[in-house]
Amino acid sequence: MKNSLLKQLKKRRLELGLKQIDMMMRVGVSRQQYQRLESKGNPRLDTLELIAKGLNSELMLIPKEKVNAVFAVLESVETEQKPGQKPSDQTLTSKRKNLSEDPWQNLLEDDQ
Incomplete structure (x- = not known):
């Protein structure tokens, strides 16, 4: 929702x-x-x-056709950690590396 x-x-x-x-x-x-x-x-x-x-956040304008993909990514990041638990240094390093290589993880590419 x-x-x-x-x-x-x-x-x-x-x-x-x-x-x-x-x-x-x-x-x-x-x-x-x-x-x-x-x-x-x-x-x-x-x-x-x-x-x-x-709030240590950013405002973003997201194309309507990509909103569900953005929410899916955000929800997957939230569910990877247990509530109240901080991610391990190894998890953070891995995520930073993936994001630095492709920060949008193909979210803004047209679906083919």
């Missing part, structure tokens, strides 16, 4: 173990402003970019 952008922001914040109040120091918005944005906001692009940076 695909999440809305606001749900993704909240999920990422929780994954990092951050509270809404923590976003004040990371992004420069009050807890109330961030809470409103996360629950029903309609943020400007520059605000989204700031929040993404504060």
Whole structure:
């Protein structure tokens, strides 16, 4: 199931173990402003970019026909580790090597 952008922001914040109040120091918005944005906001692009940076994330524009492939890759990376467990150094090195050789892993190529 695909999440809305606001749900993704909240999920990422929780994954990092951050509270809404923590976003004040990371992004420069009050807890109330961030809470409103996360629950029903309609943020400007520059605000989204700031929040993404504060959450150690990137905003990306993904072609519709590739969205499912991107979600599949993200889900496979999440399921490779047990919840709460950090990946081993060997796993990280292997993933970095694969990504450095082909960062998009053929995700943006046309299906043939």
